[in-house]
Amino acid sequence: MMQEKKNKQRLISLVALLLATAGMLWLNSRGEAPTVNKDLFKTADxxxxxxxxxxxxxxxxxxxxxxxxxxxxxxxxxxxxxxxxxxxxxxxxxxxxxxxxxxxxxxxxxxxxxxxxxxxxxxxxxxxxxxxxxxxxxxxxxxxxxxxxxxxxxxxxxxxxxxxxxxxxxxxxRSRYVFGFNWRNFSSLVAQYPGKETAGFRVELDDHQYFGIRGLALEQTDTAKLNNYLDAVSLLQVQEYQTPSPALDSLGKMAPLFFIEVKDVGGTAYTLELFPFRRSSNEASAKAVPLIGRIDGRDWAVFRESDLLSLIQPKAFFSKE
Missing domain, CATH: 2.60.40 (Immunoglobulin-like)
Structure with missing residues (x-):
């Protein structure tokens, strides 16, 4: 009888302990995970x-x-x-x-x-x-x-x-596209190579509203190459914009390797100057670093060389002969 009484007391104590523990866990869970309004920062339409x-x-x-x-x-x-x-x-x-x-x-x-x-x-x-x-x-x-x-x-x-x-x-x-225009507003494109003037050219609409190169007859022009070129210009994107620096200011005083200007029918000009890239002297392979360009005469950006190859073309490239 005495042992049975002790067992009952132990059982009562165990139940009380379990209830107390469950209560504490419930209170703690309420304190650690209160109801949060999921729309608290979604008040604006x-x-x-x-x-x-x-x-x-x-x-x-x-x-x-x-x-x-x-x-x-x-x-x-x-x-x-x-x-x-x-x-x-x-x-x-x-x-x-x-x-x-x-x-x-x-x-x-x-x-x-x-x-x-x-x-x-x-x-x-x-x-x-x-x-x-x-x-x-x-x-x-x-x-x-x-x-x-x-x-x-x-x-x-x-x-x-x-x-x-x-x-x-x-x-x-900022948009990564360099030339912010659409072809419905296109007026002209001028490409120049300082020191190689004969390589430069001008693209414009002729009297029949076809894209052509000034000084190159339409029948002599490889229109597929010209259209691909214009598409590449419109899709050109920067890899990363650069913060102005004394080094870039100095670079900007040099003659560019390549210059391109696009104008829309409203007279707005979009320009890109491309400067010679430098090779890393710290690498045995002298791997070329990305090309540096200046957009609209003020903003610097890094370009992938592969993205620019199709743009750096001389006038003779578009001739069928």
């Missing part, structure tokens, strides 16, 4: 947004829809793919949980000082404002509304640094 301003300590970048295309700081056409990524991020980013209480003040301060203030604008009116940033390793992203709690934010199903798209500078948003 993205279909009406026609301007986004990204402001950080490094400066401000304005992305604005002009009616036919997105523009960067009212200077360049924006890369349509990057704009699509921006709006996909705004649609899909979700807060996972608030930042730990012990870190909220420090992360909030960091977001204001080092993060990006994202402003969404519709018809000139602000519709949403929040801060975006991340940890030093860029593995964890935070969003925060001004004066509120910062949240850890992810895109469900993807292992990406969600705040990265907002941290691009102005050049990062």
């Amino acid at each position: 993205l279909t009406t947004i026609n301007e986004v301003v990204l402001r950080s300590a490094a400066g401000a970048t304005q992305l604005k829809f002009s009616g036919s295309q997105w523009r960067v700081n009212d200077r360049f056409d924006a890369d349509r793919g990057m704009i699509d990524v921006l709006f996909a991020t705004l649609r899909q980013a979700e807060p996972r949980r608030p930042v730990a209480v012990s870190q909220q003040d420090s992360i909030a301060t960091k977001l204001v000082k080092e993060g990006v203030e994202v402003t969404l604008i519709s018809g000139g009116e602000k519709t949403d404002v929040f801060y975006a940033g991340g940890n030093r390793q860029k593995t964890q992203a935070y969003f925060m509304r001004p004066g509120e709690t910062p949240y850890i934010v992810t895109i469900p199903g993807y292992r990406v640094y969600t705040a990265g798209i907002f941290e691009l500078d102005g050049q990062g948003w």
Whole structure:
């Protein structure tokens, strides 16, 4: 009887312990994973947004829809793919949980000082404002509304640094296409080779609205080569834009290896100057580095040599003879 009584007491104690443990786990789980509004940073109607301003300590970048295309700081056409990524991020980013209480003040301060203030604008009116940033390793992203709690934010199903798209500078948003025109507005193209004037040529529409090369009769022109050439010009993209530097300024004082100018019917000119590339003296193979070009007389970019080979053609290349 005595042993049976002890067994009952032990059973009661065990049940009480299990209930207490379950209660603590339930309370803890509620504290660690509170209900989070997944639409916390989706208050704006993205279909009406026609301007986004990204402001950080490094400066401000304005992305604005002009009616036919997105523009960067009212200077360049924006890369349509990057704009699509921006709006996909705004649609899909979700807060996972608030930042730990012990870190909220420090992360909030960091977001204001080092993060990006994202402003969404519709018809000139602000519709949403929040801060975006991340940890030093860029593995964890935070969003925060001004004066509120910062949240850890992810895109469900993807292992990406969600705040990265907002941290691009102005050049990062710029279209990679060099010649921002369409063939309906094409007027003329001039190619020049300083020091080799006879290799240069001019492409324009003739009286019958055919593309031709001045000084070269249409029946003498290899129109397939000319059309392929014009297509290559229209599709030329930079590999990477370059930050201005004294070295590039010095390079720009040299005579270019190649110069091309395209004009549209409105008289707008698009130019590219290509400068001789340098070979690396540190490599035994003396491997060529990418080619350097200056766009519209002011912006520097790196090009793949393979992308430029089809453009560096002399006038004689287009002759059937």
